[in-house]
Amino acid sequence: MVHTIDQQVAEIRGLLETRLRVRGHSLAVQVRKAGRALPRAVRRDLAYMVQSADLVKNPKLARMVDPSHAQRAHRNAVAYLNTINPRERRITAAVNVVASIALVLLVTGAVVLYVLVQRGFV
Known part of the structure; x- marks a missing residue:
């Protein structure tokens, strides 16, 4: 044993x-x-x-x-x-990082656009 x-x-x-x-x-x-x-x-x-x-x-x-x-x-x-599957885990991790960066950029752009509209520039 x-x-x-x-x-x-x-x-x-x-x-x-x-x-x-x-x-x-x-x-x-x-x-x-x-x-x-x-x-x-x-x-x-x-x-x-x-x-x-x-x-x-x-x-x-x-x-x-x-x-x-x-x-x-x-x-x-x-x-x-x-x-x-190690390859699939790496790909999923990379996609998650890219998606989180894209979300941060989208939210930041929306906030900047909102501020510009409130101040009357757009």
């Missing part, structure tokens, strides 16, 4: 790094850095994987880990991370 949990954690760490570009020296650090980029259920599953990885290191505490729950948590996390 030690090798399976370690392999699952390594797979999840690789997916977090490639899909979300979250780096860290451990899964716990990566999950903390990912924060709200992950849904609550996936964060809960990853927290269980972090806890399991810590417990498995001690032979007596390794019995506390439920293999079926760990497998389910791994499966849910991998399923979500495989649906993320």
Whole structure:
């Protein structure tokens, strides 16, 4: 069971790094850095994987880990991370920045036009 949990954690760490570009020296650090980029259920599953990885290191505490729950948590996390498209996330972020800049310019132009009308220049 030690090798399976370690392999699952390594797979999840690789997916977090490639899909979300979250780096860290451990899964716990990566999950903390990912924060709200992950849904609550996936964060809960990853927290269980972090806890399991810590417990498995001690032979007596390794019995506390439920293999079926760990497998389910791994499966849910991998399923979500495989649906993320990094290119699409970058494009969406760029479109959101451009849209917010356009909105600010539109509002500023409307305020300037309103002031010019109130002062009688237009």
